[in-house]
Structure formats: structure tokens, C-alpha cells
Amino acid sequence: MKPETAPRAKTGTSCHFARLAAGYWNNRGNKWKVRGATLLLLSLTLAQVGLAIWINYWNRDLFDALEDRLLSELARLAAVFALIFALTMAVTALHLHTKRWLQLDWRRWMTGLLLDQWLERSRHYRLQLIAGEHDNPDGRIAEDVKIATEVAITLVHSLLFSILILGSFIDILLSVSGSATLPGTAIAVPGYMVLMAFLYAGVGSGLGLLLGRPLVRTTNHLQTVEANLRFGLAQVREHAEAVALMHGGQCERRRAERFFADVGAGWNRQTWAYLGIVAFSTGYGTLLPVFPILIAAPQYIAGIMSLGFLMQAAQAFQRLTSALSWPIDNLGEIARCRASIDRIISFREDMKQLEREDRENGHGENRIELHRAHKAELEIRRLHLDNAVGQPLLADLNLTVRHGERILISGDPSITVALFKAVAGLWPWGHGEISLPAGRDIVFAAQRPYLHAAPLREVLAYPHTSAQYEEAAFHWALECAGIGWLQSRLDDWEDWARALPLRAQQRLGIARLFLQRPQWIFLEEAADAFDTRDERTAFELLHRELPNTALLNISRHKARTEGFYNRHLALQSPRE
Numbered sequence: 336m337k338p339e340t341a342p343r344a345k346t347g348t349s350c351h352f353a354r355l356a357a358g359y360w361n362n363r364g365n366k367w368k369v370r371g372a373t374l375l376l377l378s379l380t381l382a383q384v385g386l387a388i389w390i391n392y393w394n395r396d397l398f399d400a401l402e403d404r405l406l407s408e409l410a411r412l413a414a415v416f417a418l419i420f421a422l423t424m425a426v427t428a429l430h431l432h433t434k435r436w437l438q439l440d441w442r443r444w445m446t447g448l449l450l451d452q453w454l455e456r457s458r459h460y461r462l463q464l465i466a467g468e469h470d471n472p473d474g475r476i477a478e479d480v481k482i483a484t485e486v487a488i489t490l491v492h493s494l495l496f497s498i499l500i501l502g503s504f505i506d507i508l509l510s511v512s513g514s515a516t517l518p519g520t521a522i523a524v525p526g527y528m529v530l531m532a533f534l535y536a537g538v539g540s541g542l543g544l545l546l547g548r549p550l551v552r553t554t555n556h557l558q559t560v561e562a563n564l565r566f567g568l569a570q571v572r573e574h575a576e577a578v579a580l581m582h583g584g585q586c587e588r589r590r591a592e593r594f595f596a597d598v599g600a601g602w603n604r605q606t607w608a609y610l611g612i613v614a615f616s617t618g619y620g621t622l623l624p625v626f627p628i629l630i631a632a633p634q635y636i637a638g639i640m641s642l643g644f645l646m647q648a649a650q651a652f653q654r655l656t657s658a659l660s661w662p663i664d665n666l667g668e669i670a671r672c673r674a675s676i677d678r679i680i681s682f683r684e685d686m687k688q689l690e691r692e693d694r695e696n697g698h699g700e701n702r703i704e705l706h707r708a709h710k711a712e713l714e715i716r717r718l719h720l721d722n723a724v725g726q727p728l729l730a731d732l733n734l735t736v737r738h739g740e741r742i743l744i745s746g747d748p749s750i751t752v753a754l755f756k757a758v759a760g761l762w763p764w765g766h767g768e769i770s771l772p773a774g775r776d777i778v779f780a781a782q783r784p785y786l787h788a789a790p791l792r793e794v795l796a797y798p799h800t801s802a803q804y805e806e807a808a809f810h811w812a813l814e815c816a817g818i819g820w821l822q823s824r825l826d827d828w829e830d831w832a833r834a835l836p837l838r839a840q841q842r843l844g845i846a847r848l849f850l851q852r853p854q855w856i857f858l859e860e861a862a863d864a865f866d867t868r869d870e871r872t873a874f875e876l877l878h879r880e881l882p883n884t885a886l887l888n889i890s891r892h893k894a895r896t897e898g899f900y901n902r903h904l905a906l907q908s909p910r911e
Contacts, residue, residue, distance in 0.1 A: 379430040399643030479675035486672040497658035536659030543663030546611040551670040557601040627652035718767030746906030777855040784844030786831040816846035
């Protein structure tokens with residue numbers, strides 16, 4: 336993980352996201368349920384528009400009844416309003432439930448899609464090794480997908496609602512506003528309030544968009560520096576022990592202050608971007624209820640229009656201008672959604688790059704070809720390994736490891752680690768062929784095993800489920816690894832990577848081997864924290880319990896267990 340950089344503006348981002356979203360609505364397993372929910376949401380939106388039209392006409396009747404002092408009509412209107420009120424609550428509640436279900440389900444689908452792409456074929460590791468805009472992929476999957484799906488559905492719904500309101504209330508305003516005569520002329524302008532609504536909203540939207548243009552850039556920048564602050568604090572949490580040992584608290588405090596200073600600067604830039612548009616929007620919204628009454632008042636005073644029609648026209652004017660002002664009203668959310676979509680698409684494009692590499696099946700003179708063989712042998716042929724800048728690490732390695740063999744590997748750590756990662760499919764630099772054995776997968780165990788926060792039995796069974804192992808198997812594995820004292824804590828939930836010292840962590844890694852009983856094991860200094868006697872005891876017990884398992888062990892302490900191995904492979908750089 337590294338600090339984020341703001342994504343570059345990309346052409347066709349919206350089209351890419353639209354194609355990605357289409358996959359959800361065309362998803363085979365769930366598409367009819369999703370389409371049904373979408374159709375229901377559309378129907379409820381139409382119902383909301385219908386209720387808005389109904390209340391508009393109800394207001395006209397109300398003010399006409401007040402003007403004529405008709406008490407009996409008021410009683411009838413009160414009963415009608417009770418019905419409108421009940422329907423409005425029901426439609427709003429059902430609409431909210433449907434919309435939130437759709438938002439969550441779309442987010443679940445897109446999160447699953449990106450997780451599959453990210454975690455498949457070790458792309459979460461390989462992504463760190465290629466150039467591109469994929470900083471903090473965890474944040475993009477967790478936060479940006481949340482923003483993109485939730486805000487996109489909200490924006491589409493509000494846009495559709497505004498378009499329907501626009502079409503409906505233009506007709507109402509045309510029918511009730513009548514004509515106005517231009518001052519000093521005999522020219523009558525029919526439906527003048529519709530023209531004034533378009534003029535009012537057009538000027539407002541134009542000025543609002545002009546004043547709001549900096550908001551898109553500042554919102555994008557602020558989201559980036561906020562992510563950098565989270566990254567900096569997460570680093571302290573992830574490396575708490577190292578920071579404490581080096582007494583780096585004050586240094587980390589200063590780093591956090593620098594990150595927050597960037598947040599503060601970004602916040603202030605966004606504040607200035609907000610100032611103009613918020614001030615304008617406030618004035619625009621304050622004038623909106625008054626303006627239509629003022630321009631329609633002459634017709635009411637002249638007796639051409641009743642009080643009910645005046646209030647209906649004023650409300651229709653407000654509805655119409657609100658619909659026309661959709662872009663300015665949603666500018667901040669559009670900016671936030673667009674920034675998240677940009678990050679999702681840039682991340683997905685880099686995933687596609689790795690997918691294209693996977694489709695090539697590793698063929699080519701400058702690629703390490705990794706495949707599964709049809710025989711129980713690990714075979715390495717003409718393997719050349721380079722480092723990230725192209726310097727050779729290992730030249731022309733040929734190695735065959737048969738079932739049950741035990742091989743000690745020593746040499747320069749930069750070479751041995753590169754070999755370990757190449758066999759695991761994680762090293763992209765070099766060329767040659769690695770043929771993995773048929774049958775069970777190789778278990779790769781690094782110097783510091785991955786111990787996630789979970790009950791201890793789940794940690795031992797990882798990446799399998801704990802349910803597939805018997806209780807006695809867990810106790811036996813811990814006893815064989817020399818940590819039988821942990822048997823009583825199998826159901827304890829703990830962050831074991833922090834709770835245990837390195838030696839105990841490595842013993843847990845060895846306990847996994849006893850529990851899972853793999854046919855092939857490749858270790859990378861996975862027992863180097865042991866003392867000589869304990870390491871020899873652990874390996875001899877491992878060989879006794881798993882006599883047919885092939886073991887390749889990278890170790891700096893070859894003298895400890897040298898007599899235990901069938902072969903010793905010493906790796907040297909071709910430059911030496």
C-alpha cells in the first residue's frame with residue numbers, strides 16, 4: 336500500500352463504468368430480480384410524480400375554497416389530503432426500501448467482481464509490481480465502490496424524477512398561467528411563466544455551473560489526501576512494534592501532521608470552491624418561492640386568475656425550476672461520484688492488463704512459463720531470474736525434485752527469495768520454465784507466516800476451513816510444532832501476528848504443515864528463528880510424520896540440519 340495519487344482524467348470513463356454496470360443488470364443468476372426491483376423503483380418514481388401533481392391540484396382547490404369561504408369544501412379537501420398523506424408515506428417508504436436494496440445489491444455484486452479480479456492468480460501481489468493508478472486497492476474496493484453505487488442510483492433516480500416533473504409541470508403551468516402582454520405593446524406572450532421558469536433556471540444553472548467548476552477538482556483532491564492520511568495512520572498500526580522499538584512516535588506524529596496539513600489545505604480549497612456556489616444557491620433558493628407570485632400577481636389583481644390558480648401556478652413554477660436546476664443542485668454529488676468512478680475504472684484497467692498477461696499463458700522468450708505437469712515432479716528448466724531493474728540474479732538453473740526428496744537451498748537472499756517467489760508464480764522478471772507437480776498444490780511458507788485475526792483453529796486451517804479437520808488433529812499439530820500450550824486457545828479470537836513473538840509465529844506456520852499434511856513444501860527461512868536443537872527436532876518429526884512429502888528449505892543456517900537433506904543447492908549470481 337502506498338499513498339494515493341489523484342487519478343488522471345480519462346476519456347470514456349463514463350462509458351467504461353456504464354459497461355461495467357450493465358454486467359449487473361445482465362447478470363444471469365440474479366438479473367430478473369434486479370430488473371424487477373429496477374422496474375418497481377421506476378413505478379414508484381412515477382407514483383411520486385403523480386402524487387406531486389395531485390397535491391398541486393389539491394392546493395389550487397384549497398385556496399379557491401379559502402377565497403370563497405366554503406367550509407364544506409374544506410372538510411372534503413381534508414379527507415382527500417389524508418389519502419394523499421397516507422399514499423405519500425407508503426410510496427416513500429417502499430421507494431426508500433427498494434432503492435437501498437438495489438444500492439446494496441449492486442455494491443455487493445461490484446465488490447465481489449473486483450475482489451475476484453484482485454485476488455485471482457495472486458494479482459493483489461502482482462499489482463504492486465506494475466505501473467498504474469491503483470494506489471490503495473482496498474480503499475477503492477471498499478469506499479469508492481460504495482460511493483459510486485449509492486450515489487449513482489440516487490443521481491439517476493433524482494434525474495428521472497426531475498425529467499418527469501419537468502414534463503408534467505410544463506403542461507400545468509401552460510394551462511394555468513395564461514398570457515401576459517409585453518409592457519408598452521399589444522403583444523401577448525402565451526405561457527409566459529414557463530418562459531420565465533426556463534430563464535430563471537437557465538441563468539441559475541449557468542452561474543451555478545460556472546461557480547461550481549472548481550468543486551470537482553477540489554473534491555477529487557480532497558478525497559486523495561484523505562486517503563493518504565488513512566494510509567499513514569494504517570502504516571503506524573501495521574508496524575506498531577517496529578515504530579515502538581525505534582522510538583519513532585514523534586516522527587510518526589510529524590508525518591501525521593504533514594498528512595493532515597495536506598487535508599487541511601485540500602479542505603480549505605474545497606471550502607473556497609463551496610463558498611461561491613453555496614452563497615449563490617442560498618439566494619437562488621430564497622428568491623424561488625417569491626418570484627413566481629410576483630410575476631403572476633398582476634393577473635390575480637386584474638381578476639384574470641383566482642387565488643387557487645395563483646398558488647397552483649406558483650407551486651408549478653417552483654417544481655419546474657427545481658427540475659431544471661438538477662445539475663446545480665447535485666454538482667457536489669456528481670463530483671464525488673465521478674471521482675470514485677475514475678478510481679474504480681483506473682484500478683479495473685490495471686486488472687485487465689494483468690488478465691491479458693494471464694491469457695498469454697506465460698509463453699514468450701522473456702516470460703517465466705509456469706504450468707502444472709502430469710507427473711509427481713517439480714521440474715525447473717533453463718530458468719533465468721533478473722531483479723526489477725533487469726540485472727541478472729540467476730542463470731540457467733535446471734532442477735528436478737522428486738516425491739519425498741529433501742533439498743536445502745542456500746545462497747544470496749536476493750536470489751533464493753526470487754526463486755521462492757518464481758516457483759510460487761509471483762516473480763515476473765526473467766524467463767524459463769517451471770513445471771509444478773501434479774496432484775496437490777505446493778504449500779509455500781515464508782519467514783513470517785500470515786496469521787490473520789481469527790480463532791486459532793481458523794488460523795491453523797488457513798486457507799482451508801477448520802471444519803474439515805478433527806479436534807484431535809489440531810492438538811496433535813500444535814504438540815508436534817512445540818506449542819502445545821496453545822491447545823486451550825483454539826477458539827480464542829486474537830491478532831496472532833501481534834500477540835506472539837516471531838519464534839512462536841514460525842511454530843504456528845510449522846503446525847499448519849502437520850495439520851494440513853501437504854505432499855510438497857517449499858520453505859523460505861520459515862524456521863530460522865528456532866534454535867539449532869528445536870529446528871532439527873521439528874524437521875525430523877516432520878519427515879517422520881510426512882515421509883512422502885517433498886521438502887525444499889531456503890535457510891541461512893545450513894550447518895544446523897545439513898545431514899537431514901538429500902541434496903544441497905547453493906545458488907550464486909552469474910556475476911560472481
